[in-house]
Structures are given as structure tokens and as C-alpha cells.
Amino acid sequence: MRRLLCLVLLLCSAQLHAEPGFISRLLNHPVPGGVAVVPLGDGAEAPGVRYQGKPVLVVREEGRRWIAIVGIPLKSAAGVQQLTLSDGRQLSFTVGTKHYREQRIKLKNTRQVNPLAEDMARINRELAEQTKAYQTFSPAQPSNLMFDKPVNGPLSSPFGLRRFFNGEERNPHSGLDFAVGAGTPIKSPAAGKVILIGDYFFNGNTVFVDHGQGLISMFCHMSKVDVKLGQSLPRGGIVGRVGATGRATGPHMHWNVSLNDTRVDPAIFIGAFKP
Incomplete structure (x- = not known):
């Protein structure tokens, strides 16, 4: 029973850790002309990130994980986009649609x-x-x-x-x-x-x-x-x-x-x- 309780507490802790913080909730609007917030993990140092060959803003969110804050061009098509990290890894995010008057x-x-x-x-x-x-x-x-x-x-x-x-x-x-x-x-x-x-x-x-x-x-x-x-x-x-x-x-x-x-x-x- 104690082992089960510990497992539940660990799962709850991990879930809380994965929840988006204030910056993510404020800025994450991944549409053409919008902003995508992409989680990068919780390493000791900020990873370098590039999008379409250009460097990207990276901050630590509320003392927890690193996040990339990415500007999306107004002419972008809906679909999957890729970020390239300094260690060679790639992370994806999805751009939605938005109608402009x-x-x-x-x-x-x-x-x-x-x-x-x-x-x-x-x-x-x-x-x-x-x-x-x-x-x-x-x-x-x-x-x-x-x-x-x-x-x-x-x-x-x-x-x-x-x-x-x-x-x-x-x-x-x-x-x-x-x-x-x-x-x-x-x-x-x-x-x-x-x-x-x-x-x-x-x-x-x-x-x-x-x-x-x-x-x-x-x-x-x-x-x-x-x-x-x-x-x-x-x-x-x-x-x-x-x-x-x-x-x-x-x-x-x-x-x-x-x-x-x-x-x-x-x-x-x-x-x-x-x-």
C-alpha cells in the first residue's frame, strides 16, 4: 500500500512539473503571426535553439524547465515545424490556422x-x-x-x-x-x-x-x-x-x-x- 501511495505521489509530481507555467499560458498561440512555446527540458544550462536558421529566445520558466519562445512568420502554412537544438536534436511543434481581416x-x-x-x-x-x-x-x-x-x-x-x-x-x-x-x-x-x-x-x-x-x-x-x-x-x-x-x-x-x-x-x- 505504501509503495502504491509513493507511486501515485511521484506521478502527481511529474504531472505538475509538466504543466505549462505562466509564460507558456500567456504566449503560446502557435498560428501564423503568433508565438509557439516549446518545452526543452530541465538541464543545467540553456540549450541553443534555431528556427529556420535563426537563433531563438530561450528562458527558464518559473525556475523549472527551459522553453523556446518562437516567432512564427505570418505567411506560414498550417502544419508541423521543426526546431534544431545545439546538440543536433530536433523538436517539432504544430502551427494552426488564423483568419485575418x-x-x-x-x-x-x-x-x-x-x-x-x-x-x-x-x-x-x-x-x-x-x-x-x-x-x-x-x-x-x-x-x-x-x-x-x-x-x-x-x-x-x-x-x-x-x-x-x-x-x-x-x-x-x-x-x-x-x-x-x-x-x-x-x-x-x-x-x-x-x-x-x-x-x-x-x-x-x-x-x-x-x-x-x-x-x-x-x-x-x-x-x-x-x-x-x-x-x-x-x-x-x-x-x-x-x-x-x-x-x-x-x-x-x-x-x-x-x-x-x-x-x-x-x-x-x-x-x-x-x-
Whole structure:
């Protein structure tokens, strides 16, 4: 009888150990444009993990097992995907499906829909700068994964919208918009380092903040930038002010979140994700 009781207790303990923790419950939404949380075991050191050839954020969940937090590209098809560990092992996870709505926007400035040849030289240069920033992978772990909202206000345009400008389809909406007034302070949702500042053709005044291990925030369309390149920001530090610079129809706060150089739905990190 005592042996049976011990076995039951061991099974219960193992089951509790396998249950997902807070981070997994918050972030695990494995759909195109979402995030997959993949258990990695409870070894003494964090395993290195890559997805589609790019390094992946790895943290220890609540002092227990290691988990990989993987950004899934918006164009991913449903089905099984593979992670590669530093020891050569492969782990799989399954991507589900998600439908994204359409958004139709009318712009008076037609160059922001069909740029001129001289505009394209600038756009390509700016794209290269931003692509390099998104590929940053610093060793420090993020200070927090339950993000604070950068501004207090209602959500407007969600992530992933299929966007049509003046009737012509362009790239899907890669971030999350908040409907707040011009001049509203924008706060960093987690501690980080400013790795890029620019005034871009489409994004207007823009700031990239590296939170660690490929987790990056991008804020754009700002009326004012309140940080300097290389500056360290605490959680809640002021990045800039809301505006309508670049391709914007009015003041709002646009926020991108990137994981392993993949833009994902920021709503996941503030507990506002809608399947």
C-alpha cells in the first residue's frame, strides 16, 4: 500500500512539473503571426535553439524547465515545424490556422502608395537598416515577457490585417495600433537598449528597442523621439511621443514586436490576443 501511495505521489509530481507555467499560458498561440512555446527540458544550462536558421529566445520558466519562445512568420502554412537544438536534436511543434481581416485605407499622397523612382532608393536603404536591426540577437534575457502597454488607450488596427491602400494591396499590418492623441508619451514595455533611430519614408520617426535574445520592439509615426542611439531604457522609460509622421492618416501609436527576426502579434504579450 505504501509503495502504491509513493507511486501515485511521484506521478502527481511529474504531472505538475509538466504543466505549462505562466509564460507558456500567456504566449503560446502557435498560428501564423503568433508565438509557439516549446518545452526543452530541465538541464543545467540553456540549450541553443534555431528556427529556420535563426537563433531563438530561450528562458527558464518559473525556475523549472527551459522553453523556446518562437516567432512564427505570418505567411506560414498550417502544419508541423521543426526546431534544431545545439546538440543536433530536433523538436517539432504544430502551427494552426488564423483568419485575418482586410483594411482599406484612402491616402491623399499617392507617392505613399506608388513611390517614385527617387523614393525607392530611399525606401530600399531604409529597409536595409531596419532589417539589420530586426536581426539583432543580444545575449541578455528580457526583463519581463508580460509586457506593459506602451500607451493607455483602445486598440485600433490589429496585427495581420490585409491592407489595401487606394484599392491596391500592400504588405499586411505588421504591428498593433492604439488610438491615442498626438503627444501621448510612449513607454518601453520592457527594459531594453535603443538600437536604431530613423525618420523613414513609410514609418516616419521610428525607434527600435532591443529587449534581449531577438525580442525587439519598434515604434513608429512618432511626433518626437526622446531617446538617443545606444541608450539603455528601464521598463516604462519614455521612448517618444505619438504622432502621424510617415504613411499615417492621423495620430496613433504603432508598435511592432519581433522574435527571431519575425514580426508577431504584439497583443500576445499584453494578454489581448484574439484567436
